[in-house]
Amino acid sequence: MAGELMPPEGVPLKLRIAGIGVRIAAQITDVAITLVASGSILILFAALRFTDPQTLLAIGALLFFLIRIPYYVFSELVWNGQTLGKRLMKIKVVSHDGGSLTTHALVLRNLMxxxxxFLPATLLFTLNSATPVASGVAFGWIVIGLLVPLMNRHRRRLGDLMAGTHVIHLPVPVLLKDLANEMRVQTEKRKPYAFLSHQLDHYGAFELQTLEDLLRAQNSPPVAKRNRNQQATIAALVETIRKKIKYADTVPSKDNLLFLRAFYNAQRQHLEQRQLFGDRRKNKHHVMEDDIS
Amino acid sequence: MEQYDLMRSARFRKEREPEWRRLEALVSEAETRGLHNMDFKAARDLAAYYRQATTSLAIAREITLDKALLEYLEALTARAYLSVYAPQERIGSLIRRFFLTSAPQAMRRSWLFILLGFLCMGLGALTGFMLYFENPAWFHVFIPPELANGRGPASTTDYLQSVIYQQDPDSTGLGAFATFLFSHNTRIAIFVFGLGVFLCVPSVLLTFFNGLGLGALYALYVDRGLGIDIGGWLSVHGVTELSAICIACGGGLQLGSAILFPGDRTRIAALQLAGHDAVKLAVVASIMLLVAAFLEGFARQLLQDLSGRYILGWGVGLIWLAWFILGGRSRR
Incomplete structure (x- = not known):
């Protein structure tokens, strides 16, 4: 699911919202890290005989508390909205309004x-049948806390709502080759397939980009069995396109890919040109929409 | 002569690709080494190329249908945006700013709420005190048995005195320190602050109830002629600790009143605005609770002398007050 973020430059960015699962995974990682840290200090204390065995548990709880609070706030400050767990899961806190993260927001969301x-979680440990009211309250609290993120589109928990933040998947910029250029290399020596303008009026951006995905998949190394299926798919696709656009000549099966690439280029050029003139074609249904209006 | 001219969107990409690649390198440098450690030229280029990339993205959305390119630009711009608009403050300066200016200023801004917090506690204490003299059985109502530590209207005066002046203090201060912090009062402070969101009512009630217990305990000792001694015993940590609860209550009240009386804003917006000061109050209260735990864990056992206890407790209280009143004033 994508949410929009409006940076001060005024060009909205689409960023994928991190779901509940990945955030819980990050949270568990962070809890493990802080637990190990406080556990090792506790063992040190015990070895140096700072404490009685009776108070060991209380001191452990205190250490955990004293370590985890600054851990979350400071790590999100230093690493710009990422704790170690979030780094591992490649997710990140961003400011909901597109500004930069403020210290206040980070402190608030982590105190919440x-x-x-943590408070309901510790209550959960003390649940028992002797105190049904308290147990019920603790349980209800946890359920509500978990439901809040599910109720809103950006999966914000209460702390996020108050601090004005949400959590996103960190996008990975990978620039693939331009398919239009590849076409030029491959067809330099041959007579290309050519299309007439009315033949390109059938499809829209969605079909074009689906074709793009399919053509890119051809570049990945083929597996023997998948390869045979792919051949069949491509042959069927070529046939469908030919019928739809009423392309008269038959395409020899060894030229199937070449035909698709040529069609991709022509279609893209055509659609981009239409778009420049204000005629955005989202998908193949654009013809019908035009008729209605 | 090339057989095919490049189409417009491919030319667009070809012209700008080197800049995007450079931005990609700069962004990964900023993410691994941090913006602070980049040299001036690189940091300047990062900002400049980022703005060019946002322009490219805006144009690309209009002119190209190349999905790969759109996705790349989207991701690249987002990454660059995140590193350009990263928080720039160092942790050291942040902590210094909190203690020197923002915390005392927030305390002064929300003086009315803090006063209300103290009022809740004070009225509670007064009520508890009066009710005890009406009927000592109230003691058991106000003070849960695990907190009373065996004290009650039935216990002997000697026992009551022995709790205050321990002959063999706990051997480990640290243990007492820790057990204290997770005892009653910290939990009260957390609840008092957090539950303030629910229209102030739980905060007021809890603080008042806490005051009732305090008043009843004090009344018990006054009844046995030990009023001054319990005052000293409570002063050591109580001045700090009870103030912390009142301040937490003030923070909670601030949140609750934002929801009750949002003024011209929406309730969410009012809550977010009130949160700025309320969070600082909560942090101040938690620091005070830590200090109180330290005082209770160590100082109360070491200091058995009555006047010493008064001086220490109220002295620390004065330091807090001085911080809140004098801190963060601009020099003229």
């Missing part, structure tokens, strides 16, 4: 984490 996650 205490009230939303």
């Amino acid at each position: 984490k205490e009230a939303e996650i």
Whole structure:
């Protein structure tokens, strides 16, 4: 699911919202890290005989508390909205309004984490049948805390709502080759397939980009069995396109890919040109929409 | 002569690709090494190329249908945006700013709410005190048995005195420190702050109830002629700790009143605005609770002298007050 973020430059960015699962995974990682840190200090204390065995548990709880609060706030400050767990899961806190993350927002969302996650979690450990009311309250609290992110589009928990933040998947920029250029290399020596303008009026951007995905998939190394299926798919596709656009000549099966590439180029050029003139064609249904209006 | 001219969107890409590649390198440098450690030229280029990339993205959305290119530009611009608009403040300066200016200023801005917090506690204490003298059985209502530590209207005066002046203090201060912090009062402070969102009511009630217990305990000792001694015993940590609860209550009230009386804003917006000061109050309260735990864990055992206890407790209280009143004032 994509959410929009409006940076000060005024060009909206589409960023994928991190779901509940990946955020819980990051949270578990962080809890493990802080637990290990506080556990090792506790063992050190015990070895140096700072404490009685009776108070060991209380001191452990205290250490965990004292380590985790600054851990979340400071790591998100230093790594720009990422704790170690979030780095591992490649997710990140961003400011909901597109500005930069403020210290206030990070402190607030992590203090609310205490009230939303850790306090009910400790209550959960104390659940028993002797105190049904308290147990019920703790359970209801946890359920509500978990439901809040599910109720809104950006999967924001209460702390996110108050601090004005949400969590996204970190996008990975990978620039693939331009298919239009590849075409030029391959067809330099041959007479290309040519299309007439009315033949290109059938499809829209969605079909074009689906074709793009398919053509890119051809570049990946083929597996024997998949290869045979692909051949069949491509042959069927060529046939469908030919019928739809009423392309009279038959295409020899060894030229199938070449035909598709040529069609991709021609179609893209055509659609981009239409778009420049204000005629955006989302998909093949654009013809019908025009008729209605 | 080339057999095919490149189409417009492919030319667009070809012209700008080197800049995008450079931006990609700069972004990964900023992400791994941090913006602070980049040299001036690189940091300047990062900002400049980022703005060019946003322009490219805006144009690309209009003129090209190349999905790969659109996705790349989208991701690249987002990454660059995140590293250009990263928080720039160092942790050291952040902590210094909190203690020197923003915390005391927030305290002064929300003086009315804090006063209300103290009022809740004070009225509670007064009520508890009066009710005890009406009927000592109230003691058991206000003070849960695990907190009373065996004290009650039935216990002997000697026992009551022995709790205050321990002959063999706990051997480990640290243990007492830790157990204290997770005891009653910290939990109260957290609840008092957090539940303020629910229209102030739980905060007021909890603080008042906390005051009731305090008043009843004090009344018990006054009843046995030990009023001054319990005052000293409570002063050591109580001045700091009870103030912390009142301040937490003030923060909670601030949140609740934002929801009750949002003024011209929407309730969410009012809550977010009130949150700015309320969070600082909560952080101040938690620091005070830590200090109180330290005082209770160590100082109260070491300091058995009555006047010493008064001086220490109220002295620390004065330091807090001085911080809140004098801190963060601009020099003229």
